[in-house]
Amino acid sequence: MTMSNTGPKLWKRAKKVIPGGAQLLSKRAERFLPDHWPSYYSKAQGAYIWDLDGTRYLDMSIMGVGACILGYADPDVNRAVIEAVNRGSMATLNAPEEVELAEVLCRLHPWAQMVRYARTGGEAMAIAARIARAHTGRDVIAFCGYHGWADWYLATNLQKKDALAEHLLKGLEPRGVPKGLRGTILPFRYNHIEELEAIVRKHPRLAAVIMEPVHGEEPKRGFLKSVQALARKSGAVFVFDEITMGFRLTLGGAHLLYGMQPDMAVFAKAMSNGYPMAAIIGRRDVMDAAQQTFISSTYWTDRIGPVATLATIAKMKRVKLHRHLARIGESVKKVWLDAGEKHGIEIHAHGVAPLLAFAFPGPEPQALKTLFVQEMLDRGILATDGFYASGAHTDAHVRTYGRALDQVFAVLREAIRTKTIRKRLKGPVAMQGFTRLN
Numbered sequence: 001m002t003m004s005n006t007g008p009k010l011w012k013r014a015k016k017v018i019p020g021g022a023q024l025l026s027k028r029a030e031r032f033l034p035d036h037w038p039s040y041y042s043k044a045q046g047a048y049i050w051d052l053d054g055t056r057y058l059d060m061s062i063m064g065v066g067a068c069i070l071g072y073a074d075p076d077v078n079r080a081v082i083e084a085v086n087r088g089s090m091a092t093l094n095a096p097e098e099v100e101l102a103e104v105l106c107r108l109h110p111w112a113q114m115v116r117y118a119r120t121g122g123e124a125m126a127i128a129a130r131i132a133r134a135h136t137g138r139d140v141i142a143f144c145g146y147h148g149w150a151d152w153y154l155a156t157n158l159q160k161k162d163a164l165a166e167h168l169l170k171g172l173e174p175r176g177v178p179k180g181l182r183g184t185i186l187p188f189r190y191n192h193i194e195e196l197e198a199i200v201r202k203h204p205r206l207a208a209v210i211m212e213p214v215h216g217e218e219p220k221r222g223f224l225k226s227v228q229a230l231a232r233k234s235g236a237v238f239v240f241d242e243i244t245m246g247f248r249l250t251l252g253g254a255h256l257l258y259g260m261q262p263d264m265a266v267f268a269k270a271m272s273n274g275y276p277m278a279a280i281i282g283r284r285d286v287m288d289a290a291q292q293t294f295i296s297s298t299y300w301t302d303r304i305g306p307v308a309t310l311a312t313i314a315k316m317k318r319v320k321l322h323r324h325l326a327r328i329g330e331s332v333k334k335v336w337l338d339a340g341e342k343h344g345i346e347i348h349a350h351g352v353a354p355l356l357a358f359a360f361p362g363p364e365p366q367a368l369k370t371l372f373v374q375e376m377l378d379r380g381i382l383a384t385d386g387f388y389a390s391g392a393h394t395d396a397h398v399r400t401y402g403r404a405l406d407q408v409f410a411v412l413r414e415a416i417r418t419k420t421i422r423k424r425l426k427g428p429v430a431m432q433g434f435t436r437l438n
């Protein structure tokens with residue numbers, strides 16, 4: 001396959017007029033295949049993407065960074081959205097679908113009675129943090145994992161340089177975040193209850209404890225319950241961030257599977273199949289605090305978000321999507337592990353079935369990953385070291401992926417044996433941490 005040309009050229013232009021090139025770190029070409037990643041799409045449908053040169057790729061990578069859970073341009077969701085657009089997606093009055101969706105979300109999560117909306121995950125988490133602080137009248141938040149770009153979160157690195165390396169990535173400077181926020185947000189690692197215990201000992205009156213119920217690893221026995229008990233003991237609002245994991249493991253928040261009842265939960269990209277939408281759901285007494293502070297924005301009232309979400313949830317329920325995601329994810333993991341064994345390449349797979357990742361623990365892991373991306377792209381497949389299963393992925397797609405991966409692992413084995421990994425790359429090695437681009 002010839003390499004995409006128009007996309008990489010446009011990416012170079014983009015970096016001159018858009019700081020960092022794109023609005024999301026995970027959409028930077030440098031994170032996949034510097035100089036050769038197609039970068040832009042002309043069309044996306046099902047599990048396929050067409051680049052600007054009209055080349056079609058099977059997407060076995062991150063499916064719109066997890067936003068397109070049913071697959072690209074899902075016809076059922078699009079039909080509902082197009083109808084809403086034609087009937088007016090913004091008006092002086094409110095969209096009635098907001099109320100219907102709030103009732104659906106509360107039915108799915110019987111511990112919650114009230115819902116607010118936003119349009120992106122990061123802003124929804126900022127709202128959750130604000131409501132928790134307003135409700136408790138306190139400042140200090142304990143958290144684990146990634147929760148967006150906003151000041152309340154990035155302030156973690158004011159306390160200790162690279163404190164977020166364990167939770168997000170290395171190299172994030174908290175420039176522009178008021179220094180007065182130092183000490184208002186403290187991290188603990190997943191499955192390390194002793195770290196949260198130490199925080200609570202030092203700060204017995206927390207505003208919130210915020211975490212994902214599950215992500216890269218399963219919770220140790222009793223871990224989630226212990227976090228909840230510590231949150232309750234310190235009078236903190238206990239918040240689950242379900243932005244990525246929600247609706248992938250069951251119809252609703254992953255916390256339902258663990259029998260957990262938080263005080264608030266936040267959903268975004270996994271519930272509206274690519275249309276901007278986010279929801280903060282919570283207990284009535286906690287959510288009421290939203291009225292004692294100011295949380296308000298024009299585009300949080302648009303109609304497309306709730307319409308797309310209602311259509312996506314209805315379809316996820318109808319097709320029992322989480323079962324499909326689990327099956328596809330398990331087959332992809334098997335493809336990785338079988339190819340690793342067959343070709344003698346060490347590979348570590350982690351994550352839960354609908355959202356998997358792997359690492360090459362051997363020497364030059366990043367160069368090897370870059371060669372993997374390059375060789376898969378050459379075979380018409382967008383692939384990286386992570387995989388989000390979607391409703392559009394079929395067993396036939398996994399077989400196509402498996403055949404290409406088998407060939408590519410043979411190339412990697414040869415590259416490792418002859419110490420020619422870097423020599424085989426048509427461009428630089430992909431970047432890992434946060435780096436300035438232009």
Ligand SMILES: Cc1ncc(COP(=O)(O)O)c(C=O)c1O
Pocket residue numbers: 120121122123125146147148149212241242243244268269
């Ligand atoms: C757990 C979690 N929280 C927050 C966010 C931020 O969401 P957004 O990118 O929509 O701002 C993400 C995004 O990947 C996420 O995975």
